[in-house]
Amino acid sequence: MASTHPRADGPRRRVFSPADKLSHLAAYEQACETNEGGAYLRREGLYSSLISEWRKQRDAGVLDGKQPGAKIGKLTAEQAEIARLKQELARANKRLTTTEAALDIMGKAHALLDSLSERADFGDKPNKR
Structure with missing residues (x-):
């Protein structure tokens, strides 16, 4: 591939801070109230699977109080259980x-x-x- 090709150095992965995730979640949920959730995802270049994962993180309290740039991994079993119980409640x-x-x-x-x-x-x- 020529170096002028947009992906000559490989695909770039976007990174979202906890604040970005929370703002995208809030905007997506507001868009869903007017049946515009899909349009929001297309406009922002997001996938519904990201939204689902971010909801789990938010419900488990993983996104709260994190510093910008802080790494957020997968939920622990306890955090996943807390998120499940919050949804059930x-x-x-x-x-x-x-x-x-x-x-x-x-x-x-x-x-x-x-x-x-x-x-x-x-x-x-x-x-x-």
Whole structure:
């Protein structure tokens, strides 16, 4: 290959600092709220696998408080377990919120039906002819 070729010295690997990773995660999640996540990844030249790995690192607390340029390796078994448990807790909390809202709606519907039933019983006196 000629030295003028863009990859004459080999492919260059991009390196992201913990702050970069956190800012990309925040921007990607914000873009996903408007269904623009894929466009964000294409625009920034990122892969979804990077986002997944960075989420695991963030959830395990690996990205917090790291100095710029600090090396971040793979998660330890304990960090991976913490990340998994945090995700499980978030899912359980979401289900709890949904269930509480459904129960609240059901309670209001029950009260409304009771109210309508009482009115119907009160207004349905037999007519004597």
